[in-house]
Amino acid sequence: EPEVTQTPSHQVTQMGQEVILRCVPISNHLYFYWYRQILGQKVEFLVSFYNNEISEKSEIFDDQFSVERPDGSNFTLKIRSTKLEDSAMYFCASSEDGRPIDTQYFGPGTRLTVL
Amino acid sequence: AQSVTQPDIHITVSEGASLELRCNYSYGATPYLFWYVQSPGQGLQLLLKYFSGDTLVQGIKGFEAEFKRSQSSFNLRKPSVHWSDAAEYFCAVVLGGATNKLIFGTGTLLAVQP
Numbered sequence: 001e002p003e004v005t006q007t008p009s010h011q012v013t014q015m016g017q018e019v020i021l022r023c024v025p026i027s028n029h030l031y032f033y034w035y036r037q038i039l040g041q042k043v044e045f046l047v048s049f050y051n052n053e054i055s056e057k058s059e060i061f062d063d064q065f066s067v068e069r070p071d072g073s074n075f076t077l078k079i080r081s082t083k084l085e086d087s088a089m090y091f092c093a094s095s096e097d098g099r100p101i102d103t104q105y106f107g108p109g110t111r112l113t114v115l
Numbered sequence: 116a117q118s119v120t121q122p123d124i125h126i127t128v129s130e131g132a133s134l135e136l137r138c139n140y141s142y143g144a145t146p147y148l149f150w151y152v153q154s155p156g157q158g159l160q161l162l163l164k165y166f167s168g169d170t171l172v173q174g175i176k177g178f179e180a181e182f183k184r185s186q187s188s189f190n191l192r193k194p195s196v197h198w199s200d201a202a203e204y205f206c207a208v209v210l211g212g213a214t215n216k217l218i219f220g221t222g223t224l225l226a227v228q229p
Contacts, residue, residue, distance in 0.1 A: 004158065031215070043159070043205065045216040056214055091158060100147045100211040101166050106158035 002026045004107035006092050012113045013082055021077045021110045023092030032075045033093040033104060034067065036060075043091070049075065050098060082114045117142050121206055121220035128196050129228050136191040136223050138206030146208035148189040149217065150180055154202040162204075165189065176200070201227045 005024045013019050025032050034046040047057045049067050066078045075094075079086055089111050093104040120139045128134050140146060147166045151159040163174025170182040180191045189206060206220040 033216070035217070042221050043207075043217075043219040045218070048216060056216055058216075093159075095215075098215050100209040100215050101164060102215070103161050103164065104217060106151075106160070108156065108158040 002105075004092055004094055004105050006090075006107035006110050008110060009108065010111045010113070012115065015084055015114055016081050019079050019082055019112065021079075021090050021092075021112070023075045023077070023107055024073050025075055025092065025094030026096075026105055027073070029094035029096050029105070031055075031095045031098045031102075031104075032067075032069070033095075034077045035091045035093065035106075036088040037091070037109075038085075038088045046077070046090075048098075055098070079112075082112075084114050087112055087114045119206055119208055119218055119220040121204075121223050123223045124221070125224045125226070127226040127228060130198050131195050134191075134193045134196045134200070134225070136204050136206075136225070138189045138191065138220060140187050140189070140206075140208050142208070142210060144210075145182075145184060146210050148180075148182060149207040149209070150174065150178070150189075150191050151205045151207060151219075152176075152202045153205065153222075159205065162191070196225075196227055198227045198229070201225055 007022045032049045037043045047061045048055045064080045068076050089109045091109045092107045095102045095104045149164045150162040162178045163172045165172045203222045203224045205222045207217040
């Protein structure tokens with residue numbers, strides 16, 4: 001069964017450093033998402049992406065964050081200058097289309113630790 | 116305030132016992148409703164979803180959920196729990212319209228004792 005993959009599984013970085021989290025969505029899916037879960041808190045939406053453009057973003061997704069689909073398979077989340085409060089589990093998801101009822105398939109997550 | 120509420124943070128059930136996990140939402144219109152499960156080290160997996168039609172929805176792994184409009188609830192049930200069901204369960208909604216982002220509840224951590 002096709003699945004969403006994410007690398008790395010765990011990333012440790014120093015505050016102020018740039019990090020890139022990578023995701024390979026399911027191949028025929030058109031919509032891509034990033035969510036994050038700070039330890040002990042809810043899973044929160046960050047951004048959705050379609051047709052090489054951001055289709056929606058949350059208040060969390062400020063200028064420090066960016067997303068890109070650099071080729072036909074990868075979908076990346078970049079945090080330009082990490083802060084301590086960026087420490088979280090970051091989940092990538094994809095869906096076949098953008099209908100509200102469409103299933104979003106999640107990857108296993110990347111745990112980001114900012115020191 | 117608009118929200119998705121899962122009142123039970125942690126539930127422990129015995130293997131073979133029945134299970135009900137509660138979810139309430141507070142939005143003006145009925146949203147699209149989802150239940151996801153997260154096992155340790157795994158991503159979120161969809162158990163079932165609902166928008167319209169029969170209010171009792173069947174999902175994977177023997178789970179079902181019932182939508183009750185009058186109570187703004189979408190509770191998840193399983194008649195007989197297996198040890199492998201130990202995981203965290205998330206209720207989520209999509210409001211629809213111009214958005215398809217999932218809004219999650221805080222989750223319920225299920226422990227299964229022998």
